[in-house]
Amino acid sequence: MTAASWPTELRVAGDRRTLTIAFDDGRRFELPAEYLRIASPSAEVQGHSPDERKTVPGKRNVEIIGVEPVGNYAVRITFDDMHDTGIFGWPYLAELGEKQAERWANYLAELDAKGLSREPRRA
Known part of the structure; x- marks a missing residue:
């Protein structure tokens, strides 16, 4: 993201499963809620170091x-599992869009390696 890049659109889809973000340099990304949730920049997800x-x-x-806007540099996204501690800055959202395929493939591989699933646990 260049210093001149600035979001021109931020929209949640009607089904609440996609966030669309467009930048003034022409880039536009449709980011699934699941992807945003698993990539939350919160300490709860990212830890305090890469090992965490x-x-x-x-x-x-x-x-x-x-x-919700956070100053003029980010948004706080609240998910229906009540996770809301990640602050998504404009550069991070652009990175998530630009590297979506790679990051998603890595996530699926991690799930598989750890014997985890994308499906919610059943009570």
Whole structure:
């Protein structure tokens, strides 16, 4: 993301499963709620070092229930599992869009390696 890049659109889909973000340099990304949830920049998910990062299972059906601005540099996304501690800065959202295929493939491989699933746990 260049210094001149700035979000021009931020929209949650009607089904609450996708966040669309467009930038003034022409880039546009449709980011699934599940992807955003498992990549949350929160300490709960990322830990305080790369060794502490968590693989978050069971979020296939997660939805976005709120998006709040944080200053003029980020948004706080609230998910229907009540996770809301990640602050998604504009550069991070652009990175998630640009590297979505690679990051998603890595996530699926991590789930598989750890014997975890995208499906929610049944009570």
